[in-house]
Amino acid sequence: MAIFNLNINGKKQQVDVDPATPMLWVLRDHLNLVGTKYSCGIAQCGTCTIHLGDVAMRSCMLPVSQVGNQAITTIEGLSESGDHPVQKAWLEHDVAQCGYCQSGQIMNAAALLKANPNPGDAEIEAAMNGNICRCATYVRIKAAIKTAANG
Amino acid sequence: MSLIKTHFGRRSFIKTTALAGGGMVLGISWLAACKSGTKEEMLAMPKEWFNINGFLKIGENGVVTIMSPNPEIGQNVKTSMPMLVAEELDVDWKMVIVEQAPLNTDIFQRQLAGGSQSIREAWKPLRMAGATARHMLKEAAAQAWQVPVDEVTTEAGVLKHEKSGKSAGYGELASAAAKVAVPKEVKLKDPKDFKIIGQSKKNVDGLKIVTGQPLYGLDYRRDGMLIAMIAHPPTFGMKLKSVDDSAAKAMPGIKDVFTINVYNEGYEKQWCDTEAFNEKVVVVGNTTWEVMQAKKALKLEWEPFTAFSENVQGWGGPQKVTVPAGLENTNDHQSKMADLTAKPANLLRKDGDPEAAFKRAAKVVERTYSAPFLAHNTMEPMNFFAHVTADKAELVGPIQTPEFMEKTVAARLGLPLEKVDIQMTRQGGGFGRRLYGHFLVEAAVISQKMNTPVKLVYTREDDMTAGVYRPAYHVTYRAGLDAEGNLIAFHIRGGGTSDSPVHANRFPAGAVDNYLAEEWRLDTNISTGAWRAPGSNFIAGAEQSFLDEVAEAAGKDPIEFRLALFDKAMKSPVGKDNDYDAARYAGVLKEVKEKSGWANPPANVHRGVSAYYCHDSYVAQVLDIVVVDGKTVIQKIHCAVDCGIVVNPIAATNLVEGGMVDGIGHALYSAMTFKDGTPEQSNFDKYRLIRHSEAPKAIDVHFVQNGIDPTGLGEPLNPPIIGALANALYKATGKRVYRQPFLGEKAMLG
Numbered sequence: 001m002a003i004f005n006l007n008i009n010g011k012k013q014q015v016d017v018d019p020a021t022p023m024l025w026v027l028r029d030h031l032n033l034v035g036t037k038y039s040c041g042i043a044q045c046g047t048c049t050i051h052l053g054d055v056a057m058r059s060c061m062l063p064v065s066q067v068g069n070q071a072i073t074t075i076e077g078l079s080e081s082g083d084h085p086v087q088k089a090w091l092e093h094d095v096a097q098c099g100y101c102q103s104g105q106i107m108n109a110a111a112l113l114k115a116n117p118n119p120g121d122a123e124i125e126a127a128m129n130g131n132i133c134r135c136a137t138y139v140r141i142k143a144a145i146k147t148a149a150n151g
Numbered sequence: 152m153s154l155i156k157t158h159f160g161r162r163s164f165i166k167t168t169a170l171a172g173g174g175m176v177l178g179i180s181w182l183a184a185c186k187s188g189t190k191e192e193m194l195a196m197p198k199e200w201f202n203i204n205g206f207l208k209i210g211e212n213g214v215v216t217i218m219s220p221n222p223e224i225g226q227n228v229k230t231s232m233p234m235l236v237a238e239e240l241d242v243d244w245k246m247v248i249v250e251q252a253p254l255n256t257d258i259f260q261r262q263l264a265g266g267s268q269s270i271r272e273a274w275k276p277l278r279m280a281g282a283t284a285r286h287m288l289k290e291a292a293a294q295a296w297q298v299p300v301d302e303v304t305t306e307a308g309v310l311k312h313e314k315s316g317k318s319a320g321y322g323e324l325a326s327a328a329a330k331v332a333v334p335k336e337v338k339l340k341d342p343k344d345f346k347i348i349g350q351s352k353k354n355v356d357g358l359k360i361v362t363g364q365p366l367y368g369l370d371y372r373r374d375g376m377l378i379a380m381i382a383h384p385p386t387f388g389m390k391l392k393s394v395d396d397s398a399a400k401a402m403p404g405i406k407d408v409f410t411i412n413v414y415n416e417g418y419e420k421q422w423c424d425t426e427a428f429n430e431k432v433v434v435v436g437n438t439t440w441e442v443m444q445a446k447k448a449l450k451l452e453w454e455p456f457t458a459f460s461e462n463v464q465g466w467g468g469p470q471k472v473t474v475p476a477g478l479e480n481t482n483d484h485q486s487k488m489a490d491l492t493a494k495p496a497n498l499l500r501k502d503g504d505p506e507a508a509f510k511r512a513a514k515v516v517e518r519t520y521s522a523p524f525l526a527h528n529t530m531e532p533m534n535f536f537a538h539v540t541a542d543k544a545e546l547v548g549p550i551q552t553p554e555f556m557e558k559t560v561a562a563r564l565g566l567p568l569e570k571v572d573i574q575m576t577r578q579g580g581g582f583g584r585r586l587y588g589h590f591l592v593e594a595a596v597i598s599q600k601m602n603t604p605v606k607l608v609y610t611r612e613d614d615m616t617a618g619v620y621r622p623a624y625h626v627t628y629r630a631g632l633d634a635e636g637n638l639i640a641f642h643i644r645g646g647g648t649s650d651s652p653v654h655a656n657r658f659p660a661g662a663v664d665n666y667l668a669e670e671w672r673l674d675t676n677i678s679t680g681a682w683r684a685p686g687s688n689f690i691a692g693a694e695q696s697f698l699d700e701v702a703e704a705a706g707k708d709p710i711e712f713r714l715a716l717f718d719k720a721m722k723s724p725v726g727k728d729n730d731y732d733a734a735r736y737a738g739v740l741k742e743v744k745e746k747s748g749w750a751n752p753p754a755n756v757h758r759g760v761s762a763y764y765c766h767d768s769y770v771a772q773v774l775d776i777v778v779v780d781g782k783t784v785i786q787k788i789h790c791a792v793d794c795g796i797v798v799n800p801i802a803a804t805n806l807v808e809g810g811m812v813d814g815i816g817h818a819l820y821s822a823m824t825f826k827d828g829t830p831e832q833s834n835f836d837k838y839r840l841i842r843h844s845e846a847p848k849a850i851d852v853h854f855v856q857n858g859i860d861p862t863g864l865g866e867p868l869n870p871p872i873i874g875a876l877a878n879a880l881y882k883a884t885g886k887r888v889y890r891q892p893f894l895g896e897k898a899m900l901g
Binding site for chain 2: 001017018021022025028029030032033034035036037038039040041042044045047074075076078079081082087090091094095096097098099100101102103106121124125126128129130131132133134135136137138139140141142
């Protein structure tokens with residue numbers, strides 16, 4: 001066990017955990033930030049995506065010991081009240097079916113648009129390919145990303 | 152307008168007052184407490200709620216809470232079912248809050264997610280609940296104003312009496328309405344008067360989903376709750392031999408390690424109690440990560456079991472089911488299924504003289520199709536919360552069959568039914584997997600043993616290797632054509648492990664004079680169950696691929712070939728019990744023919760068509776493939792659907808789109824295979840699901856407009872698209888595909 005001082009959604013947080021603990025479980029079990037979801041645990045599905053700085057990361061394989069003082073953003077911290085352009089576009093297109101993967105999709109899409117404000121179809125597909133949606137809402141996700149880019 | 156009898160359970164009218172702030176007669180909902188800019192937060196909450204009936208309550212300020220009775224697995228019932236209540240209540244949707252109802256068979260009927268039946272079965276009961284409440288409000292107004300009730304009208308939550316000019320909001324009269332006698336009959340609206348049904352209403356959980364609020368079973372927590380995980384045999388055909396838990400028990404945060412039996416010896420299983428591994432090892436600890444690590448430190452030995460039988464209360468009554476011993480292999484399954492399909496099997500239906508017709512046929516086409524086991528792979532793995540005390544079991548989590556599992560849990564714990572309380576969270580996918588609630592039982596047994604609240608969590612690997620798979624299937628079709636290319640004989644023989652996909656009375660039965668259907672089953676100890684569109688998810692694609700090939704052999708356009716068969720089925724149907732309406736079937740095909748511009752396809756587009764009827768809805772699809780840099784790309788799908796009245800178009804369209812992409816993905820990429828009983832896939836590195844770049848570039852959805860009572864959309868879309876895909880791939884590449892996953896035959900899609 002070791003103490004880590006983390007910067008999450010603009011707030012200082014302290015946890016006392018095994019240094020190997022992935023950020024996913026630090027967020028979910030220790031900080032009660034459950035918007036970041038568990039699905040595969042091996043960085044294959046993107047459901048657990050968070051931002052480390054401005055970069056999308058799979059939190060299920062990111063040990064807390066590697067985070068240091070880098071700013072972490074989770075779905076709960078993406079906007080004050082759900083009004084990030086990507087969140088608004090998701091609601092406009094009514095993207096979710098079961099909705100479980102969507103926080104990861106949104107976090108990845110938000111990071112994509114930060115790096116590339118106006119991505120083409122192929123760029124969206126390449127950037128989003130790591131995020132599985134078992135309900136297969138891919139067509140709507142792409143439409144929502146385009147709306148967010150133009151919004 | 153139709154008059155229907157009302158029916159309510161004994162607990163529907165328990166008085167509710169002064170319960171503002173989330174409390175209510177149906178139990179305090181943890182989910183309702185999750186607020187973030189949602190309607191609950193933005194609307195001023197009433198000081199007092201008046202329970203009109205168990206389906207809805209009205210606050211003194213006119214805010215209405217409607218209970219959504221069924222499990223929400225992504226099929227949007229949490230939004231669309233309350234729309235049915237709100238329509239007949241005649242309330243402004245903006246004033247409606249939706250809450251997930253807990254399991255309560257006194258009030259609600261069929262709290263089950265399965266078979267695409269939620270909307271179909273709820274169509275009248277939920278409208279009845281809304282219409283009853285509206286009637287009671289009108290009675291209350293009539294009494295207050297001393298006017299005849301027939302002169303009271305409603306509009307968007309306001310009661311009016313035109314002659315006297317009086318009016319009042321529902322909230323003002325809710326208290327009085329709650330005391331009005333329940334009518335024996337109520338009038339339902341004429342569909343032409345619908346104001347909410349047929350309008351797109353967005354997901355009531357939408358904002359919670361995009362802001363990451365707790366909604367799902369895995370998000371649930373309770374003070375003092377421990378985390379539990381299980382280890383089941385890694386191999387079908389094996390059971391636990393020994394446990395060395397010394398290292399695991401000594402690890403940080405670990406509270407206990409022990410074994411459990413999911414079901415007691417001699418227990419007669421319900422259909423939803425399917426489970427391949429009865430004895431499991433349990434690790435309980437403080438946090439998920441600690442328990443995961445301890446689980447890896449277990450030293451477990453497994454040994455083959457001998458064949459055994461168990462009692463199962465199936466749909467057809469009690470049965471003794473024998474589970475064979477042995478460590479099975481995919482190659483053996485395939486060769487055994489090929490052998491079974493090559494010889495006569497159990498006769499299901501025979502019309503005319505098929506063999507004589509085949510003998511005189513000018514041309515006979517025979518083709519064989521197969522598909523592998525599939526895992527459900529809900530993105531949220533199996534999990535459940537349980538808190539079992541000496542006299543009560545409280546269970547919270549994702550389950551498609553709460554009504555059935557309540558009985559199983561009560562039997563397993565030795566508690567009366569009324570002492571088992573099940574609350575449903577939003578579910579991160581279902582697809583049939585959460586029909587089988589052994590994980591709920593496991594959570595309850597673990598909590599009972601630990602005497603503490605527990606959340607059971609499956610890892611992805613536990614989930615994917617636990618069984619209850621879509622069976623592997625194998626089917627051979629034969630078609631006989633006369634010299635003019637007319638279909639004069641049709642033969643289907645098929646089966647699976649250990650379920651048969653043959654539906655003897657489905658099309659083209661009834662459209663062919665000489666018809667033969669046979670089935671067989673191959674026993675296995677790999678557990679199988681319902682997987683999105685069970686029984687149809689393979690056979691529709693096989694049939695529609697085959698008909699495409701037969702139409703080609705007949706020298707006919709594939710749509711015209713099918714339409715001629717539907718015409719025959721309408722005008723001079725063959726045999727009895729034909730399980731489809733040929734006019735509606737032809738209707739969707741004609742719709743997609745027109746909307747896709749079938750007669751004049753765009754240049755360089757390779758098209759495949761399919762049409763199918765299952766789970767009470769009719770679907771036809773045209774799939775367009777283009778070849779870009781030598782790679783095949785799905786450019787567009789045109790889809791026509793006849794599911795009767797469309798309740799919520801934006802969500803219905805979403806289900807149609809997703810169902811088709813799901814079907815394409817599984818047909819192209821997905822398979823569970825076995826080596827000596829061990830699944831060769833246990834996570835998404837080896838089990839491939841369709842991804843963004845592989846999805847169709849565009850989808851056009853057209854609903855046939857009619858006034859028929861609605862049917863479901865969760866399942867009818869994925870089966871036929873596999874046929875449209877195979878037929879389009881043939882046009883694009885010149886090669887037919889017969890064995891799923893198609894990508895396993897040859898890399899065909901870019």
